[in-house]
Every structure is written in C-alpha cells, then in structure tokens.
Amino acid sequence: MTPRVLILAYGNPLRSDDGVAWRAAELLRAKLSLADAEIVCTHQLTPELAESAAHVDRVIFIDAANGDKPGQVRCHNDLDQIAGSGSSHWLTPAQLLDLGEVLYGNRPQHFVVSIAGENFEHGDTLSAVVESALPQLVQTVLTLVTSPVCSAT
Amino acid sequence: MAERKTILIDPVTRIEGHSKITLHMDENGNVEDARFHVTQFRGFEKFTEGRPFSEMPSLMARICGICPVSHLIASAKACDALLAVRIPPTAEKLRRIFGIAQVVQSHALSLFHLSSPDILLGMDADPAETNIFGVLAKNPSLARDGIMLRKFGQQIIERLGGKRIHPAWVVPGGVSEPLSQQDRDAILKTIPDALDIAVRSLNWLKQASETLSEEISVFGNFPSLFMGLVRKDGSLTFYDGTLRFVDENGIEVAGNLDPSRYLEFLGEKVEPWSYLKSAYYLPRGFPGGIYRVGPLARLNVVTHCGTPLADKALAEFRQLQQPVPLSSFYYHYARVVEILYCVERIEQLLNDPEILDTHVRAVANPNAMEGVGVAEAPRGTLIHHYKIDENGLIQWVNLIIATGQNNLAMNRSVLQVAKHYVKGDKITHGMLNRVEAVIRAYDPCLSCSTHALGQMALEVQLVNTAGEIVDRVARN
Numbered sequence: 234m235t236p237r238v239l240i241l242a243y244g245n246p247l248r249s250d251d252g253v254a255w256r257a258a259e260l261l262r263a264k265l266s267l268a269d270a271e272i273v274c275t276h277q278l279t280p281e282l283a284e285s286a287a288h289v290d291r292v293i294f295i296d297a298a299n300g301d302k303p304g305q306v307r308c309h310n311d312l313d314q315i316a317g318s319g320s321s322h323w324l325t326p327a328q329l330l331d332l333g334e335v336l337y338g339n340r341p342q343h344f345v346v347s348i349a350g351e352n353f354e355h356g357d358t359l360s361a362v363v364e365s366a367l368p369q370l371v372q373t374v375l376t377l378v379t380s381p382v383c384s385a386t
Numbered sequence: 387m388a389e390r391k392t393i394l395i396d397p398v399t400r401i402e403g404h405s406k407i408t409l410h411m412d413e414n415g416n417v418e419d420a421r422f423h424v425t426q427f428r429g430f431e432k433f434t435e436g437r438p439f440s441e442m443p444s445l446m447a448r449i450c451g452i453c454p455v456s457h458l459i460a461s462a463k464a465c466d467a468l469l470a471v472r473i474p475p476t477a478e479k480l481r482r483i484f485g486i487a488q489v490v491q492s493h494a495l496s497l498f499h500l501s502s503p504d505i506l507l508g509m510d511a512d513p514a515e516t517n518i519f520g521v522l523a524k525n526p527s528l529a530r531d532g533i534m535l536r537k538f539g540q541q542i543i544e545r546l547g548g549k550r551i552h553p554a555w556v557v558p559g560g561v562s563e564p565l566s567q568q569d570r571d572a573i574l575k576t577i578p579d580a581l582d583i584a585v586r587s588l589n590w591l592k593q594a595s596e597t598l599s600e601e602i603s604v605f606g607n608f609p610s611l612f613m614g615l616v617r618k619d620g621s622l623t624f625y626d627g628t629l630r631f632v633d634e635n636g637i638e639v640a641g642n643l644d645p646s647r648y649l650e651f652l653g654e655k656v657e658p659w660s661y662l663k664s665a666y667y668l669p670r671g672f673p674g675g676i677y678r679v680g681p682l683a684r685l686n687v688v689t690h691c692g693t694p695l696a697d698k699a700l701a702e703f704r705q706l707q708q709p710v711p712l713s714s715f716y717y718h719y720a721r722v723v724e725i726l727y728c729v730e731r732i733e734q735l736l737n738d739p740e741i742l743d744t745h746v747r748a749v750a751n752p753n754a755m756e757g758v759g760v761a762e763a764p765r766g767t768l769i770h771h772y773k774i775d776e777n778g779l780i781q782w783v784n785l786i787i788a789t790g791q792n793n794l795a796m797n798r799s800v801l802q803v804a805k806h807y808v809k810g811d812k813i814t815h816g817m818l819n820r821v822e823a824v825i826r827a828y829d830p831c832l833s834c835s836t837h838a839l840g841q842m843a844l845e846v847q848l849v850n851t852a853g854e855i856v857d858r859v860a861r862n
Binding site: 279280281283284328331332335336337 | 499518519522526529530532533534536537540
C-alpha cells in the first residue's frame with residue numbers, strides 16, 4: 234500500500250534563502266500528484282499542522298539551515314538536531330509530532346531535508362549557491378516520497 | 387522615610403516588537419500607578435508614502451501575521467473609496483466570509499493557545515506548564531478543539547485567498563477570484579464540526595470561569611464607553627455599518643456615526659513613554675473619553691447577533707453582569723459567542739444563491755483623492771485612511787488599530803489588577819501572571835509570545851528610588 238506522505242515546506246520566502254523550501258515545493262508540485270503527497274507551504278510550523286501530520290504515514294520537513302557550508306543538502310531523522318523552543322504560534326518538528334501523537338495517537342515516520350543557506354536578508358530570490366543545490370534537495374525529497382531512504386548525508 | 391519603588395516587567399512580550407509594564411509603588415508598598423509601554427515602532431504610515439495606492443492592501447497585510455486579513459479588508463475598502471466604486475455584491479459577501487473566518491482562527495488562537503492555560507491550569511500554575519502542552523496534558527479534548535477551530539478558519543482563508551498568511555486575494559474593487567463550487571462545498575462540510583466545537587467551548591468556559599470570580603471582579607472591571615460597528619438593524623457585523631458608542635449602562639451615547647468621519651469623534655494622544663497612541667472619544671476629552679473595542683465592546687453595542695445560536699449565547703452573556711458586562715475577563719466569553727456567530731454566518735453566506743457568481747471585481751481609476759476603510763478586526767475596530775495625488779501615489783496615511791483604542795483601558799486594567807494583587811516587596815509568579823493575563827484578555831498582538839513553551843522571556847524587577855534591585859523574578 235502506498236504510504237500517505239505529507240511534505241511540510243517551511244520558511245520565510247521574503248528572507249532570501251530562508252524561502253528555499255517554498256521554491257522546492259513549487260518544483261515538487263510539478264513532479265508529484267496529490268496521490269503521491271500533500272505539500273503544504275508555511276512560514277512556520279503551527280499547532281494545527283499536528284492534526285495533518287498525525288494522519289499520514291510519513292512526514293518530510295523541508296527547511297533552510299545555517300551552520301553548514303552554503304548549499305549543503307542534508308537528510309536525517311534526528312529531530313533533536315533542530316534547535317528552538319517553540320511558542321504559542323510555532324513549534325519545532327519534534328513538538329509538532331509530539332502534539333499529534335498525544336492528541337491523535339499517531340507518530341508518523343519523519344525526515345528532515347535541509348539546505349544550508351548563505352543569505353537570509355530581505356529578498357525573494359535565492360543565492361546562487363542555494364539555487365544550484367536546489368535540484369539535489371528536490372531529488373532527495375522525491376526519493377523519500379517513495380522510499381524511506383535518505384539520499385543525502 | 388519609606389522609599390517609593392517601581393516594578394518593571396520587561397519584556398512582557400512583543401507586538402511584533404516589544405513592550406513592558408512598570409508598576410509604581412508608593413511609600414507604603416502599594417501600587418499607585420501602572421504603565422503599559424509599547425516600545426515597538428513599525429512606521430507603516432510613513433514608508434508607504436509615495437507607493438501606488440493599489441499596492442496598499444498587500445503592503446498593509448504585512449503589518450500583522452495573525453490578522454493580515456483585517457488589514458487587507460480595511461485597506462481594500464479605503465481603496466474602494468479612492469476608486470469611488472461599489473464593489474459587486476458577491477465580492478462583498480466573499481470578503482465577509484474571509485474576514486470572519488479570520489476572526490474564528492484568531493479568537494481560537496487567543497482563547498485556546500494563549501489564555502486557556504490560565505483558565506484551565508489556574509493563575510498560580512507553573513509558567514513552564516501554562517502553554518498548549520499543559521492544556522493537552524490536563525484536557526486533551528480542549529486542545530484538540532482549539533486546533534480544529536484554528537484549522538477551520540485557516541482552511542477557509544487558504545481556499546479563498548490561496549494561502550493562510552498574507553493572502554493577496556482581496557483587491558481594490560472586490561476580490562481577485564470567484565469562489566468555486568468545489569471550495570464552497572468543502573467549506574460547508576466543515577461547518578457542523580466547527581459549530582459543535584464552538585458550543586462545547588462555550589460550555590467549558592462557562593464552567594471554568596466559575597472558579598475565577600475574584601479575577602473577574604478586578605480584571606478591567608470598571609465603567610467605560612464601548613465602541614463598535616453595527617448594521618442598520620443593530621446586529622453584529624465585522625464588515626460594514628455605522629459606529630455606535632454605548633456607556634457602562636448600555637445606553638447609547640452616540641450612534642449612526644459615519645466611520646469615514648472618525649476624526650470628528652475620535653482623538654489620539656501620544657504619551658512619551660510608549661509608541662502606542664491612546665485613542666479616546668473626543669467629546670469627553672482625555673482620558674475621560676476612555677472606550678473599549680473588540681469582542682466585549684461589540685457585544686455591548688449590538689442589539690442582537692443575527693444568528694440563532696449566537697443570539698441565544700448573547701442573551702446568556704448579558705446575564706453575566708448587570709446592566710452590561712464590564713469586566714475585561716469577559717472578552718474571553720465574548721470571543722466564543724463571536725466564534726459561534728461567525729461559523730453560523732459563514733454557513734448563511736455560503737448558501738447564498740449569489741455566492742458562486744463570477745463577477746467579483748469592479749475596475750476603475752481613482753475618482754477620489756481621499757478614502758477611508760473601516761472593518762472590525764478580531765481585536766476591534768480598524769481604520770485605514772489614505773490620501774493620494776493625481777497619479778494615484780500615496781501622500782498620507784493614518785491607521786487606527788484596535789490595540790491603540792484599548793490602550794487606555796489596558797493601562798487601567800493593569801493598574802486595577804496590580805492594586806489588588808501586588809503588595810509589598812515580594813513578587814510572585816501568580817501575581818505577575820495575573821498582570822499579564824489581564825492584558826491577554828484584550829488579545830493585543832503582544833500576547834503572542836507570553837506563553838513560550840517553558841521559556842517565557844519575562845523579567846520583573848522591583849527597584850527602589852536609588853536604582854537598587856529589591857526583588858527580581860525571571861522566567862527563563
């Protein structure tokens with residue numbers, strides 16, 4: 234049976250590379266049907282997404298990252314690597330899945346696909362290095378949709 | 387001689403910026419004054435000067451990530467006035483749905499995510515637990531209901547506007563796209579569950595409030611004016627109508643006021659200690675013209691809601707205090723009544739035979755040099771006022787937002803709570819939480835970050851006149 238997949242692409246598209254997930258979502262929509270995966274673009278992970286996440290088999294978080302070499306694509310399922318404390322308006326991926334598990338009784342398989350950004354200043358375009366790495370990010374997500382295997386480090 | 391002291395709460399939180407509270411103590415350790423400072427400065431009125439007026443709705447929506455729809459609607463209405471067009475009836479109905487869907491999601495955020503921890507877990511609860519996770523541990527079905535109501539409102543916004551945050555669907559002259567039958571039917575399917583949740587939430591709130599009679603008696607429980615939009619028949623509206631003021635006895639002070647002539651009856655005062663202007667009812671002067679806006683005010687100015695369940699709930703609401711509910715704690719109650727109304731009204735509007743009409747935009751060039759747009763945002767009456775030049779470029783902007791209109795009342799409420807609960811040199815979490823909770827009742831944007839999950843960025847200092855810290859409480 235085909236797993237139900239939810240792709241949560243989050244970030245701020247007016248903060249240059251922070252919007253890389255939204256760009257990736259555009260490309261993914263061109264390659265995937267709704268039967269393959271539901272794709273949600275959002276500025277941040279809000280509590281109501283816990284309900285959506287708890288009703289699928291696999292959640293793929295796409296986000297920009299910092300700290301690595303710009304353009305570095307990473308795929309992992311260790312949510313503890315993602316810093317942040319959350320608030321009433323937004324949650325970390327781990328908190329989102331925790332909330333869904335407590336309220337709806339399901340914790341889906343999950344992966345985080347990130348790309349290290351170079352420029353997070355005001356702007357609606359990606360830096361050249363992130364733009365050139367975008368196809369790898371998209372391919373990594375496409376692989377995860379059909380098979381729970383990270384194709385990036 | 388005893389020293390006069392000041393308690394500083396800094397930061398309380400943000401209004402997409404920062405705010406703080408200072409409590410001024412007299413020589414005997416009693417609170418004698420309180421100030422709620424908003425240190426945020428956004429400058430939208432200035433930096434939009436010179437931009438084409440048609441950009442205003444999209445620019446103004448960026449003021450807020452929680453209620454961008456209200457700014458979109460008020461801004462688009464101001465632009466409609468510049469075009470001097472009457473927008474198509476279907477566009478108006480779609481804008482109404484859009485606006486009240488946002489009211490549902492915003493009220494749900496305020497009640498379930500921000501304030502329910504105080505109500506459910508108690509005002510003396512550990513701040514590390516007063517958040518959505520604390521709620522789900524104690525009452526998971528309440529947390530689920532909050533999430534579902536938020537989702538209900540946001541999905542309507544997304545279906546109509548294309549995205550949940552900063553949708554640009556509302557445009558000068560109407561809306562950019564008609565509603566599809568598929569989307570109409572999908573939204574209608576979600577109505578019964580949303581109504582069930584709203585009714586359940588009201589029952590929960592009624593029961594939970596029974597243990598909070600002391601807080602209710604001092605949470606902004608004082609006479610003031612109330613202002614809001616009403617329809618011609620006196621019923622509740624978030625989109626149009628005329629402005630009405632009533633006093634603490636529910637008696638009309640002024641009615642049938644043209645919102646576009648707000649400068650004739652609303653004044654604004656700037657205080658040196660805050661970027662947030664204080665609005666007041668001009669004929670009564672400052673600060674005697676103190677008035678409140680938002681859910682409590684709206685329910686106090688209308689004759690009825692106009693939908694069956696909300697009207698029944700309104701009748702019960704009016705029994706809470708006589709002659710009219712004055713305590714700002716009842717903002718919470720009023721929010722749930724409004725959620726009921728909004729869900730019922732959305733259903734009515736979606737079943738309107740014209741709702742799928744594809745003529746949803748009037749096109750024109752500017753025909754007036756000045757335009758005012760007024761709508762009821764979740765937090766209260768919102769006014770956008772623009773002037774343009776002959777090329778359609780913005781020359782002057784004035785915005786009057788709900789939080790500013792409630793500023794005087796919030797200050798007075800903080801003072802009332804502080805006088806009741808703050809005594810002597812020791813600061814307790816329960817005391818601080820009540821000072822914050824009364825601000826949360828108004829749901830200004832600053833309530834956003836007061837419930838960080840176990841890491842509330844809050845520091846309170848008790849400082850004497852020599853600048854020495856007598857007591858300090860930090861919540862990090």
